[in-house]
Amino acid sequence: MSxxxxxxxxxxxxxxxxxxxxxxxxxxxxxxxxxxxELIARQTAIVCTAALGMTMVxxxxxxxxSVGSVVALSTVxxxxxxxxxxxxxxxxxxxxxxxxxxxxxxxxxxxSLRVIPFIVTLGMMILVRGAAKGMADxxxxxTPTTWLNDLLRTVDPxxxxxxxxxxWIVIALGLLVAGTLGYTRFGRxxxxxxxxxxxxxxxxVAVERTKIAVYTVSAALTGVAGVLQFSRLSxxxxxxxxxxxxxxxxxVIIGGGSLAGGRGTVLGTVLGACTMAVIEIGCSxxxxxxxxxxxxTGAIIVLAVALDRWRNR
Amino acid sequence: MVDTLAPPRxxxxxxxxxxGATxxxxxxxxSVTAGEVCALVGQNGAGKSTLMSILSGAIAPDAGTxxxxxxxxxxxxxxxxxxxxxxxxxxxxSLAPHLTVMENVVLGMEPSRGGLVRWSEVRRTARAALARxxxxxxxxxxPVGELSVAGQQIVEVARALAVGCRxxxxxxxxxxxxxxxxxxxxxxxxxxxxxxxxxxxxSHFIEEVKEVADRIVVLRDGRVAGETGSAAxxxxxxxxxxxxxxxxxxxxxxxxxxEALLDVDAFGPASVSFRLHRGEIFGIAGLLGAGRTxxxxxVFGLEPVQHGRVRxxxxxxxxxxRVQLSKxxxxxxxxxxxxxxxxxxxxxxxxxMSRLEGLGPGPLVLPSRQDAAALTWIQRxxxxxxxxxxPVGELSxxxxxxxxxxxxxxxxxxxxVLDEPTRGIDVGSKAQIYALLDQLVAAAAARPRAxxxxxxxxxxxxxxxxxxxxMRRGSLGPARPASALDxxxxxxxxxxxxxxA
Numbered sequence: 001m002s003x004x005x006x007x008x009x010x011x012x013x014x015x016x017x018x019x020x021x022x023x024x025x026x027x028x029x030x031x032x033x034x035x036x037x038e039l040i041a042r043q044t045a046i047v048c049t050a051a052l053g054m055t056m057v058x059x060x061x062x063x064x065x066s067v068g069s070v071v072a073l074s075t076v077x078x079x080x081x082x083x084x085x086x087x088x089x090x091x092x093x094x095x096x097x098x099x100x101x102x103x104x105x106x107x108x109x110x111x112s113l114r115v116i117p118f119i120v121t122l123g124m125m126i127l128v129r130g131a132a133k134g135m136a137d138x139x140x141x142x143t144p145t146t147w148l149n150d151l152l153r154t155v156d157p158x159x160x161x162x163x164x165x166x167x168w169i170v171i172a173l174g175l176l177v178a179g180t181l182g183y184t185r186f187g188r189x190x191x192x193x194x195x196x197x198x199x200x201x202x203x204x205v206a207v208e209r210t211k212i213a214v215y216t217v218s219a220a221l222t223g224v225a226g227v228l229q230f231s232r233l234s235x236x237x238x239x240x241x242x243x244x245x246x247x248x249x250x251x252v253i254i255g256g257g258s259l260a261g262g263r264g265t266v267l268g269t270v271l272g273a274c275t276m277a278v279i280e281i282g283c284s285x286x287x288x289x290x291x292x293x294x295x296x297t298g299a300i301i302v303l304a305v306a307l308d309r310w311r312n313r
Numbered sequence: 314m315v316d317t318l319a320p321p322r323x324x325x326x327x328x329x330x331x332x333g334a335t336x337x338x339x340x341x342x343x344s345v346t347a348g349e350v351c352a353l354v355g356q357n358g359a360g361k362s363t364l365m366s367i368l369s370g371a372i373a374p375d376a377g378t379x380x381x382x383x384x385x386x387x388x389x390x391x392x393x394x395x396x397x398x399x400x401x402x403x404x405x406x407s408l409a410p411h412l413t414v415m416e417n418v419v420l421g422m423e424p425s426r427g428g429l430v431r432w433s434e435v436r437r438t439a440r441a442a443l444a445r446x447x448x449x450x451x452x453x454x455x456p457v458g459e460l461s462v463a464g465q466q467i468v469e470v471a472r473a474l475a476v477g478c479r480x481x482x483x484x485x486x487x488x489x490x491x492x493x494x495x496x497x498x499x500x501x502x503x504x505x506x507x508x509x510x511x512x513x514x515x516s517h518f519i520e521e522v523k524e525v526a527d528r529i530v531v532l533r534d535g536r537v538a539g540e541t542g543s544a545a546x547x548x549x550x551x552x553x554x555x556x557x558x559x560x561x562x563x564x565x566x567x568x569x570x571x572e573a574l575l576d577v578d579a580f581g582p583a584s585v586s587f588r589l590h591r592g593e594i595f596g597i598a599g600l601l602g603a604g605r606t607x608x609x610x611x612v613f614g615l616e617p618v619q620h621g622r623v624r625x626x627x628x629x630x631x632x633x634x635r636v637q638l639s640k641x642x643x644x645x646x647x648x649x650x651x652x653x654x655x656x657x658x659x660x661x662x663x664x665x666m667s668r669l670e671g672l673g674p675g676p677l678v679l680p681s682r683q684d685a686a687a688l689t690w691i692q693r694x695x696x697x698x699x700x701x702x703x704p705v706g707e708l709s710x711x712x713x714x715x716x717x718x719x720x721x722x723x724x725x726x727x728x729x730v731l732d733e734p735t736r737g738i739d740v741g742s743k744a745q746i747y748a749l750l751d752q753l754v755a756a757a758a759a760r761p762r763a764x765x766x767x768x769x770x771x772x773x774x775x776x777x778x779x780x781x782x783x784m785r786r787g788s789l790g791p792a793r794p795a796s797a798l799d800x801x802x803x804x805x806x807x808x809x810x811x812x813x814a
Contacts, residue, residue, distance in 0.1 A: 182680065183673065183677050183678055183679065183680070184676050184677055184678060185669045185670070185676050185677075185678055186676065187678075188662065188666075188669055188678050189669075191655075191658060191662065192655060192658070192662070192666050195655035195656075195657045195658045196651075196652070196654070196655035196656070196657075196658075198646075198648075198651065198652040199652055199653065199654055199655045199663075199666065200655070200666070201615065201634060202615065202634060202644060202646055202652055202653070202667075203634070203638070203666040203667035203720070204634045204635040204637075204638040204639070204667050205666070205667075206635065262655065262657045262658060263657070
């Protein structure tokens with residue numbers, strides 16, 4: 001049994017190794033230095049966190065295009081709360097909570113209006129972006145510095161932390177989502193619905209409730225990505241993370257997820273996100289302009305899916 | 314009449330094809346003359362599909378030769394075969410649903426001048442092809458998706474005629490047709506035979522094969538197991554197919570009718586009422602479109618109803634699949650791939666989908682427990698697979714259906730609602746499913762179940778059921794003992810038989 005699962009993650013792993021070795025060759029051995037690996041991890045943390053939720057959504061046969069806007073909204077909410085003297089923790093919880101509400105709205109609209117997720121979340125993407133801008137009065141919101149700003153800050157090399165606390169949060173969430181997908185009834189139901197919704201219904205799976213739950217949980221994870229985004233920016237910015245959803249979807253797809261539903265793994269998604277971060281950092285360290293990076297990333301996405309199709313023939 | 318002196322329309326000699334270690338086709342000779350309908354029967358995996366894929370150019374044989382009207386024939390791909398005059402009509406129709414009838418007939422070979430389609434020519438070609446099939450009246454501008462399955466099939470055959478086919482292969486063409494449409498298709502086949510086409514007809518329905526074919530070739534394990542005329546008794550053909558005697562295809566243990574488990578009262582627009590008891594198989598006969606599937610689906614809660622109620626044990630109300638499953642009622646869908654199974658997911662996942670509870674502590678599901686549960690049923694139902702993690706889509710139809718049935722057994726339901734459980738599966742699997750259903754309702758079982766069975770195959774209904782009711786235009790007739798019924802009577806009731814008064 002495990003050979004099949006192994007094969008499923010072997011593709012994304014080989015892809016990451018391939019891309020890494022190319023940049024290792026182009027940039028030199030310092031590309032694999034501890035500090036550089038940490039940089040890659042910090043670079044990918046935001047995409048990775050949002051991609052954990054997206055993996056669940058895509059496994060269930062859905063899609064969520066509102067990710068970038070929800071991240072922006074949650075940075076705005078966090079900043080506004082900090083300015084009203086809320087504690088950093090309650091501000092973070094507030095940001096995640098608002099994000100989860102956006103997901104709940106997505107789920108309710110998709111199941112009650114019976115409009116496909118692509119359209120609902122496309123509308124929500126624009127709507128939420130507008131709401132974020134309105135709440136922020138179309139400006140960046142400056143905030144006092146708190147421990148929230150340290151989540152992705154490089155740690156002292158001698159510290160027992162090894163990597164910043166934000167990375168530990170991502171790792172913990174990754175394990176949680178992987179466990180949920182593989183070892184809970186909710187997770188197995190997501191695969192059932194994504195693979196064949198009619199079969200799931202025939203088997204008594206509460207399809208609507210499960211869908212609402214997955215969009216809510218996924219958006220909450222996007223909220224966590226918003227916290228990390230805020231940590232990096234240290235301001236609330238309604239225009240941040242524009243187009244982030246596409247990076248997030250790409251990470252899931254490179255990682256072996258299928259837009260047709262029923263397939264996807266957390267490990268694959270994380271590897272996919274890392275692949276994109278390696279390309280980004282590799283290109284910049286090699287001194288390649290941004291347009292080269294975009295061409296390479298685009299090609300990798302198409303190549304990854306094509307290879308996957310070929311492998312599954 | 315068949316002229317035995319003329320060279321056969323096509324001849325295959327010593328054809329061999331292996332996939333890995335499996336010899337799918339192991340030295341088959343087959344020839345069909347012009348104006349002959351040759352039926353190819355055999356269990357799933359007997360080599361029918363592989364042989365026909367070789368004939369139609371989809372697969373290249375490992376060894377062997379083929380001749381078409383005496384000339385060497387070696388198609389490199391299906392289009393090549395089509396140009397040579399060998400057309401294949403698959404079980405799943407290959408029409409473009411949004412295009413019109415005439416567009417489909419000329420699809421891929423649109424008459425054109427300088428890149429522009431000549432619509433008058435399209436119209437003429439399509440009209441001529443349909444007229445040859447005795448369907449010249451068909452509206453050319455109707456989108457094919459709006460036609461019935463039978464209508465679509467006629468368009469498909471017309472397309473084959475329009476390219477000038479000499480050999481026509483039909484793979485299970487009637488599996489989704491009702492009686493009337495089947496009869497119409499047989500008229501078309503008779504017409505094609507008169508025109509001198511060679512026809513290979515693949516089917517699981519032996520009665521049907523005997524009706525339509527001149528000659529029946531039985532394949533088993535990649536070889537020709539035997540050949541008979543269409544007058545041969547069915548039992549002889551089945552014996553050739555399975556390689557052993559199946560004198561008792563429908564076993565019947567002692568059954569004791571117990572309490573009513575499912576009570577359907579004044580249900581749906583036509584106020585259908587019936588009771589299903591423990592320890593019985595209750596059959597519903599009827600034509601395609603009579604509303605049998607709709608009734609089953611609404612009893613299980615998959616389709617909404619405005620009227621009536623369902624009582625399951627102590628519970629009464631409007632059902633949903635969740636409620637029904639929790640009350641011990643499970644359903645098998647007629648649409649195996651579209652609804653019955655998630656074909657991309659593993660056997661273990663499909664088999665346990667309705668009941669993941671108990672496969673781990675709390676809300677958890679342990680894959681090892683899931684596999685172990687699946688393995689039990691794989692062994693008990695003799696499901697042929699490599700391991701429980703194998704995707705269901707890779708299994709044969711018969712084994713897929715066993716997985717769908719095993720799901721109900723894993724759920725441990727009391728009432729099995731089965732919609733066409735043996736459609737399109739091989740005789741071997743059918744026999745196993747019949748035996749299983751009999752065991753489930755037998756008095757000797759620890760807890761006899763109840764089975765509600767819809768089937769379009771009358772011998773199966775009569776062989777399995779204790780009571781049968783006939784459905785016609787949405788309303789259900791009285792339930793009568795199967796022993797007091799025969800195929801003729803059921804057909805009379807199903808068709809209304811006003812003419813028999």
